[in-house]
Amino acid sequence: MAKILVTGGAGYIGSHTTLALLEAGCEVVVYDNLSTGRAEAVLPPARLVVGDLADTDRLDALMAEEGFSAVLHFAGSIVVPESVENPLKYYMNNTNNTTELIRLAVKNAIPRFVFSSTAAVYGMPDTPAVTEDSPTKPINPYGRTKLMSEWVIQDTAAAHPGFTYVILRYFNVAGADPAGRIGQCTPNATHLIKVASQAALGRREALHIFGTDYDTPDGTCIRDYIHVADLAAAHVLALRHLEAGNPSGVFNCGYGHGYSVREITAAVKRVSGVDFPVAESGRRAGDPPALISDPSRIRATMAWVPRHDDIDAIALSAYAWEKKL
Structure with a gap:
């Protein structure tokens, strides 16, 4: 057992993902x-x-003691506006700590590494949907x-042939465990569906829409939303892909279609039955108008088949979890 x-x-x-691995x-x-x-x-x-x-001595000792066969790396800071306001936190916590983690993985001969990356690496894409080969031009820290x-x-990996990897570029992750065991508990979360669920439950005065003048059909940002359970399944497949001796690679994780902020707001209102207040504000720093994945590579290479590609089902699982908290 791995x-x-x-x-x-x-x-x-x-x-x-831990639950899916178990x-x-x-x-x-x-x-x-x-x-x-x-x-x-x-x-x-x-x-x-x-x-x-940052406690590399403790991490090194843990790796030496446990004899891991793989590292799945999720730890990091993820709030785009905060990265613009506090870039040093992000370079230290994301890039520097990741570099140290990789160094220790190589030192302790851990052969497989699955990395939590992001569609934010594409920046402002020139095409409606991006492939893994699209230009990477990030616009925020x-x-x-x-x-x-x-x-x-x-x-x-190029310097150490025994080190293999899968990089998964996430699009907008949402929802909660369909069985209701776990969900999103991040304090001060900025994820749209979670925030909308909080507004529906009266835990926020209103849902704020940041920017209504984008070059999109309804003026609000469009994103590709993926259920967290489907994303977790992709990590298990990534691990199996490497265990089978397949080559390292980069893979988009999304459904290949998007929803606007207004469409997401309407979905949460439908599943909750609550017409919560919505306030419109100016644009946030670092938000591209639209970001949609082309997930062809992960579907073809790992036979990844999403099971929860339904925006109302995603919104309902998030709302049910929020209600349970």
């Missing part, structure tokens, strides 16, 4: 500083080690730190 180190496994996507028969050790994650999101039999990525980390991974 023993996997999951950094950031107490967070939103990391906890769902269900696939893996042994999982989660390493998380709990700055945004929650200990209760690490479901048994996964083990939680509370620690910071968040996207730049992730792209730099991708380069570190690729250069390391």
Whole structure:
């Protein structure tokens, strides 16, 4: 049975992937500083080690003791506007810590590395849907730190043939475990569907739409929303892909179609039955008008078949979880 180190496994996507790994028969050790994650999101039999990525001595000792066969790396800072306001935090927490993690993985002969990257590496794409070969031109520090980390991974693999990787570029992740066991608990979350669910439950005065003058059909940003359970399944497939001796690679994780902010707002209103207030504000820094994936590569290479590609179902799972909190 594979023993996997999951950094950031107490967070939103990391906890769902940890659950998927457990269900696939893996042994999982989660390493998380709990700055945004929650200990209760690490479901048994996964083990939680509370620690910071910057504590390289502790991380090195853990790797030496456990003998991991792979690292799945989720730990990082992810808020685009914050990255514009505080870029040094992002370069330290994302790029620097990732580089150190890779160094330790090589030192401890851990052969497989699955990296949580982002569609933000594409910046302002010239085409409606982006492939993995589309130009990478990030327009904010968040996207730049992730792209730099991708380069570190690729250069390391070129220099160390025993080190293989899958880089997964996420589009907009949403929803919660369909069985209601875990969901998004990130404090001060900025994810649209979660924020809209909070507004529907009266936990926010209103949902704020940032920018209504984009070059899109209704003037609001368009994004490709992927259910977190489908994304978690993609990580298990990525691990199996490497275990089978297949080559390293970069893969988009999205459904290949998008919804505007107004369309998402309408979906949450439908599933909740609440006509919550909506306030319109100016644009946020670093937001492209539209970002949609071409997921052909992961579908063809790993036979990834999404099971939750329905925006109302995604919104309902997020709302049900928010209601449960």
